Amino acid sequence: MTVVKDYTGAKLGMWLFLFTEILLFGGLFLLYAAYLHRYPADFHLAGKELNVVLGATNTVVLISSSWLMALSISALQQGRVEQSKKLLLGTLACAGMFLVIKYFEWSAKIHHGIYPDSPELLARPAGEVMFFGLYYLMTGLHGLHVILGGGVITYAYVLILKGRVTPQDFVFLENAGLYWHLVDLVWIYLFPLFYLIA
Amino acid sequence: MASDHSAVSFFETQPGTRGGITSWIFSTDHKRIGIMYLWGIMGFFIVGMLLGFLIRMELIAPGRDIMDQQTYNVMFTLHGVIMIFLVVIPSIPAAFGNIFLPIQIGAEDVSFPRLNNFSWWLYVAGASLALVSLFTGNGPPDTGWTFYVPFSSNVTTTNVDVAVMAVFILGFSSILTGLNFVTTLHRLRAPGMTWTRMPLFCWSLYATGWIQILATPVLGITVLLIFAERMLGVGLFDPAKGGDPILYQHLFWIYSHPAVYIMILPAMGVISDVLPVFARRDIFGYKMIAFSSVMIAFAGSLVWAHHMFTSGMSDTAVLVFSFLTFVVAIPSAIKIFNWVSTLYKGSIYTDPPLWFALAFIFLFSIGGLTGLILGSAGTDIHVHDTYFVVGHFHYVIFGGLGFGLFSAMHYWFPKIFGRMYNMRTAKIACVIIFTGFNILYFPMLIMGLQGMPRRYYDYLPQYTFGHQVSTVGSWILVAGLLLMFWNLLQGSLRGRKCSGNPWGGASLEWQIPSPPPHHNFVTDPVVDRGPYDFRGVERDDCR
Amino acid sequence: MTEHHEEHHTVTYKLNSIIWGLLLVLTAITVAAAQFDFGFLNVVVAMTIATTKAGLVILFFMHLKYEKPLFKIIVFITFLLLAIAIGFTFFDLAYRN
Secondary structure (H helix, E strand, O other): OOEEOOHHHHHHHHHHHHHHHHHHHHHHHHHHHHHHHHOHHHHHHHHHOOOHHHHHHHHHHHHHHHHHHHHHHHHHHOOOHHHHHHHHHHHHHHHHHHHHHHHHHHHHHHHOOOOOOOHHHHOOOHHHHHHHHHHHHHHHHHHHHHHHHHHHHHHHHHHHHOOOOOOOOOHHHHHHHHHHHHHHHHHHHHHHHHHHOO | OOOHHHOOEOOOOOOOOOOOOHHHHOOOOHHHHHHHHHHHHHHHHHHHHHHHHHHHHHOOOOOOOOOOHHHHHHHHHHHHHHHHHHHHOOHHHHHHHHHHHHHHOOOOOOOOHHHHHHHHHHHHHHHHHHHHHHHOOOOOOOOOOOOOOOHHHHHOOOOHHHHHHHHHHHHHHHHHHHHHHHHHHHHOOOOOOOHHHOOHHHHHHHHHHHHHHHHHHHHHHHHHHHHHHHHHOOOOOOHHHOOOHHHHHHHHHHHHHHHHHHHHHHHHHHHHHHHHHHHOOOOOOHHHHHHHHHHHHHHHHHOHHHHOOOOOOOHHHHHHHHHHHHHHHHHHHHHHHHHHHHHOOOOOOOOHHHHHHHHHHHHHHHHHHHHHHHHOHHHHHHHOOEHHHHHHHHHHHHHHHHHHHHHHHHHHHHHHHOEEOOHHHHHHHHHHHHHHHHHHHHHHHHHHHHOOEOOOOOOOHHHHHHHHHHHHHHHHHHHHHHHHHHHHHHHHHHOEEEOOOOOOOOOHHHHOOOOOEOOOOOOOOOOOOOOOOOOOOOOOOEO | OEEOOOOOOOOOHHHHHHHHHHHHHHHHHHHHHOOOOOOOHHHHHHHHHHHHHHHHHHHHHOOHHHOOHHHHHHHHHHHHHHHHHHHHHHHHHOOOO
16 A cells, blocks of 8 residues: 655644744743843843853854754755764764753852752842743753754664665654754754843 | 445444454544544533532532532632633544544545544543542642642642643643644645635634644643742742742733633534534635634734733733734624524524524623623723623633534534434423523623622622522533433434434535444545535435 | 655755854854943844844755745744734733833
8 A cells, every 4th residue: 555645744743843842932931031121130140150151162062963964854865874874973962962061051050059949049139030040941941852852863863774764755854853953943042042141 | 425345434343453442542543533532521521510510509608518618629620620621622623623624624534643642642641640630749729720820839739730730731632633633634635625615614623723733832831830830949920039920820821812712713613514504505704704713813812911901910911902802802703793694594404403503602692792891901800800700701611612512512423423312302401501501600790790709619698699590500501411411322322323414514524424434435535516515415314 | 655756855965054154153243242232232133143043044954945835924923923922921011010
């Protein structure tokens, strides 16, 4: 039996799912906008405490991972399966690097006693409490999506190995890519909002 | 018409496959998934109905009658959570949408059948988690279905954590259903099934699907934030830490106002499908009804803050959102006028689905008009958080969605089961439900205007008469509902057998056998006429 | 078995790499711009650059440029609704007493 796979349908479904992710983060962006509006000076001060170098490095890492992902899809479409697999591993390596850097950033902050509901943080002005609360929630949720995206990419890699994602049938990889780019997209906004607002 | 080899109904085991329970719970057949949703929804409807019944019993007289205050708080919270998240939101889309949307557009199944099954499992998981929240931790949540902060985040010790996770999962289930429908409608329409040849039920599900996709995630993040507040004490909504509780209300209603359109739009779609079939004429203003569904979906996402006029938000916002609320009344009114015009000069068959549809129009109109009183900021300040709101809400959601659901049940019943219920009993049940409904909810509107606050366990003696009338109404309503369910159950077991098209419908689901076979269509359908073109369509007899 | 007859547009390595370069340049610009104080324009500048970057990712990495018009419309609607949700909330926040 021949099944005609609906490529456009599969991609449409994936885009619709991405919209739900955009609005999920949208709720947090709304809160960010509200509290930036209310406490501009506190946000300014709190933002200065974040490490711009690490934030910028992570931005470069994530953008590069997106680039590798896009290349991997192009490679598979052109039938270069081995290259596509290598590029996917590169994407995964970037994802891992991002998480490691994030881990060090978080642990440094927590080490300084700055985490939600910590006495150190609560002693500060209200705006800084909001800033760091949002920082942890938004980068935390984003980090969760990095992990999920890494899982999806790993699965795509396995499917290529098993020959179920092929140069003729690559929509799964394309959708995994869409998801990964969304993760990048969110970070593109998170980076200036938290690190550069100072 | 179908040939013999495909005549095995989707209820029976497909030849050559193993039957049993796994052929249902892991089924990717949209019809089986729809039926499973239907059973779940009916089950929880009865649970929610009993909770409502107990609430009314407690309110029959001032003071303590059958339960204490805490139990009462839990009761109305559970009534709300179960009815909203387990019954009303999935109801028509997940049950009848699943069963009939693919058939109505001439498709074999939805775009993502496995995702559809997963979505049902999420519904089961969410429902189970909601049940778990009742018996673990410090007892069931007592926050009301709105989970308002700071009570839900900082005050109550009841099991809000598990309940909000249940809501999150149920929201995910709803998203996946919407996503599936939107993709299906874009990609799987049969040849000739243009957008303007789709039954209006599909149009309403299309608009609903978009709201499910774009609004539900905001609920997701909102309940996650409650969870985070309770676990971590971030303080985003805690004034003591610099947070703003009103922002919670914004987030909550950015979802939950559009959510009432998730509830009502599919019911409007059912009515738009039922009326022409029983009036035997083309729907009046097809394009306007289809367009108004999409308009409602869009305009409905601009009006959320009209739930918050007394919350302390700015006067400018009150003004803007009050104005926008009046705008959203326009597309609803367009539908009502077009429905009434459809009946004009029709040759009307007064069968039970039409009775429920007419009750819908009447009750939904009352709901809509009382909504204008709430939407106008001046009058809202008087009736905010009173029984007027409770009355309005039940007129819209029960009178609207509920009667739309009952209409759908009676309309598609012979298609699903291949049998017919007792028409006479169905009409009697409809009248009893309609009567009980009005006796139950109309006094609420009056008590609300007199100042009776909602969600109160006790009340001043002057409201006793109103509450007593209302409680008596609830008895009548429950009696009518039980009669209706009994009648449908009887009909499904030993009703007269019906052939494919007892109502003389012109849309595609009436052109296949009843119950539908495993594969919807033997040959791919080619559509060359509109869904309400009744020329040459006869009503089959039931034996 | 799978067969499909839909057209697939392949983005070349070269174009992908150009976009990558542009994104890196824009990242550098936004970091550099943050060293200057434009007053209330700080946020506007940062968000404009971020949106430009987001646009590049969506159009080229996510292939939206090569998709059917439907995809472009629904992406637009989604961002419009997000903007409405945040924007309309400011009818409240900007005018609180």
